[in-house]
Amino acid sequence: MSICQLKGVTKTYGSGPTSVRALRGVDLTIEAGEFAAICGPSGSGKTTLLNLLGCLDVQTSGVVEIAGTEIGALSARERARLRAEKIGFIFQTFNLIPVLSAAENVETALHLARTPGNRPAMAREMLAAVGLGDMVGRRPGQLSGGPQQRVAVARALVKRPALVIADEPTANLDSETGGRILDLMREMNQQLGATFLLSTHDTLVMSRVSRLLTMRDGVLTADERREGEDRAASGREDGDRAASGREGDDRDGRDTTTAEAP
Numbered sequence: 001m002s003i004c005q006l007k008g009v010t011k012t013y014g015s016g017p018t019s020v021r022a023l024r025g026v027d028l029t030i031e032a033g034e035f036a037a038i039c040g041p042s043g044s045g046k047t048t049l050l051n052l053l054g055c056l057d058v059q060t061s062g063v064v065e066i067a068g069t070e071i072g073a074l075s076a077r078e079r080a081r082l083r084a085e086k087i088g089f090i091f092q093t094f095n096l097i098p099v100l101s102a103a104e105n106v107e108t109a110l111h112l113a114r115t116p117g118n119r120p121a122m123a124r125e126m127l128a129a130v131g132l133g134d135m136v137g138r139r140p141g142q143l144s145g146g147p148q149q150r151v152a153v154a155r156a157l158v159k160r161p162a163l164v165i166a167d168e169p170t171a172n173l174d175s176e177t178g179g180r181i182l183d184l185m186r187e188m189n190q191q192l193g194a195t196f197l198l199s200t201h202d203t204l205v206m207s208r209v210s211r212l213l214t215m216r217d218g219v220l221t222a223d224e225r226r227e228g229e230d231r232a233a234s235g236r237e238d239g240d241r242a243a244s245g246r247e248g249d250d251r252d253g254r255d256t257t258t259a260e261a262p
């Protein structure tokens with residue numbers, strides 16, 4: 001089943017002589033359960049593409065379908081609803097709400113998606129799944145980068161979205177912490193069957209996805225699938241970390257002097 005499909009998609013920002021053709025005709029299908037990444041130089045159009053797939057923006061021409069719905073045919077309100085229900089976002093800068101606890105940040109996604117059930121319990125459960133079971137009461141300022149991005153992963157996944165979009169999710173983390181966040185996303189991909197599309201400059205991410213797309217000047221120039229990449233990865237430099245699993249991967253170097261919030 002395809003989660004999203006782009007056909008001849010273009011995106012031009014502005015008009016006249018100063019306009020920028022950010023996407024120049026992109027065809028792409030992402031299937032359910034994929035763990036894919038887009039790489040390419042800065043300015044090649046990665047964020048523009050992810051924003052279209054995330055219903056944060058609308059294409060100039062072509063067709064964008066998310067979970068069987070053509071988004072060009074939707075009103076802004078309908079697009080927002082589709083985004084709240086079907087798409088999970090993980091940003092480079094985490095984008096957590098500073099005055100809310102980790103649990104409340106995760107719960108917010110359930111409110112927006114109007115997910116029925118015991119939302120506080122669902123949020124706590126998801127935070128436990130990303131290794132933050134004992135930090136649910138902390139606000140973002142009381143967590144270091146790795147745990148903050150874990151909260152963002154929990155927030156993206158708690159509503160069980162059709163597609164998780166992560167725009168350079170490891171760019172603001174040191175390489176070890178970034179590797180752990182990547183492990184976590186891969187684990188969520190395999191355990192929950194969540195479909196991931198990342199953008200990245202990070203060679204570790206590029207080496208560990210099961211499909212690597214390359215973007216250049218607004219077009220996709222390569223589409224490489226690595227079947228059985230897990231086995232292949234064990235021989236690489238990062239294999240030790242992949243093989244060691246979650247051992248020691250509980251805190252991402254949190255500041256233990258920070259008091260636990262009530």
Ligand SMILES: Nc1ncnc2c1ncn2[C@@H]1O[C@H](COP(=O)(O)OP(=O)(O)O)[C@@H](O)[C@H]1O
Pocket residue numbers: 013014020021022040041042043044045046047048049
């Ligand atoms: N809101 C915007 N208005 C005008 N130009 C933009 C806007 N967003 C991105 N661009 C331009 O579109 C091109 C693609 O940008 P972007 O999608 O951010 O690339 P990437 O994420 O690969 O760095 C760049 O030339 C960028 O300057």
Ligand SMILES: [Mg+2]
Pocket residue numbers: 046047048
């Ligand atoms: Mg970008």
